[in-house]
Amino acid sequence: MRxxxxxxxxxxxxxxxxxxxxDLEHVNxxxxxxxxxxxxxxxxxxxxxxxxxxLFLTDDVESLRGMFNSNLRAWGVLSMDATEDELxxxxxxxxxxxxxxxxxxxxxxxxxxxxxxxxxxxxxxxxLTARELEVIQLMAQGLANKQIALALSISEHxxxxxxxxxxxxxxxxxxxxxxxxxxxxxxxxx
Numbered sequence: 001m002r003x004x005x006x007x008x009x010x011x012x013x014x015x016x017x018x019x020x021x022x023d024l025e026h027v028n029x030x031x032x033x034x035x036x037x038x039x040x041x042x043x044x045x046x047x048x049x050x051x052x053x054x055l056f057l058t059d060d061v062e063s064l065r066g067m068f069n070s071n072l073r074a075w076g077v078l079s080m081d082a083t084e085d086e087l088x089x090x091x092x093x094x095x096x097x098x099x100x101x102x103x104x105x106x107x108x109x110x111x112x113x114x115x116x117x118x119x120x121x122x123x124x125x126x127x128l129t130a131r132e133l134e135v136i137q138l139m140a141q142g143l144a145n146k147q148i149a150l151a152l153s154i155s156e157h158x159x160x161x162x163x164x165x166x167x168x169x170x171x172x173x174x175x176x177x178x179x180x181x182x183x184x185x186x187x188x189x190x
Contacts, residue, residue: 005036005087012088027052033095038080053094057082059105076100126169133187135162140179140188 002020009015018031027035029051038057056077076094078086079102086102093100128136131152138148145163149156167173170181182188 001038008084015091034091055090055094077105078102128169132162132166136166136182137188139175
């Protein structure tokens with residue numbers, strides 16, 4: 001597997017493979033931006049090191065549960081049968097500090113985490129309107145305010161109004177928190 005990954009990643013002009021190791025304690029932190037791991041248990045060694053990102057190749061969602069709230073700079077998860085394009089895009093993304101992943105794996109992971117953390121206190125004080133539900137769903141798809149406005153045939157100012165209302169009702173202050181909270185409450189379908 002290491003040989004295949006090395007060959008695949010080495011063909012990319014903007015990705016440089018700086019090494020391979022079985023022992024993660026010997027990763028050269030000064031040269032390494034992204035570590036690609038096929039074993040989630042190996043990452044426990046790196047949990048306190050935040051100088052590089054980790055991309056996991058696994059189909060075992062349960063093994064990733066502990067990584068969801070880790071202190072890593074960035075991380076991602078792809079299925080073992082990810083395509084070359086998916087793999088290279090993920091390496092680039094986590095190298096830039098983003099969290100990435102296959103929707104089936106990440107969606108399951110977020111739902112598992114959300115169920116674990118939810119309680120009866122987590123219900124909404126005031127229910128979301130139909131339009132707010134549409135806005136949060138489009139926001140979860142990664143659309144910007146302008147794109148949401150076009151999709152819903154409303155003004156960008158109206159989108160900002162709906163976002164402000166969403167933030168207040170959900171008790172959060174950012175788009176990322178809104179999406180996470182929406183998933184936890186079952187408001188967003190992935």
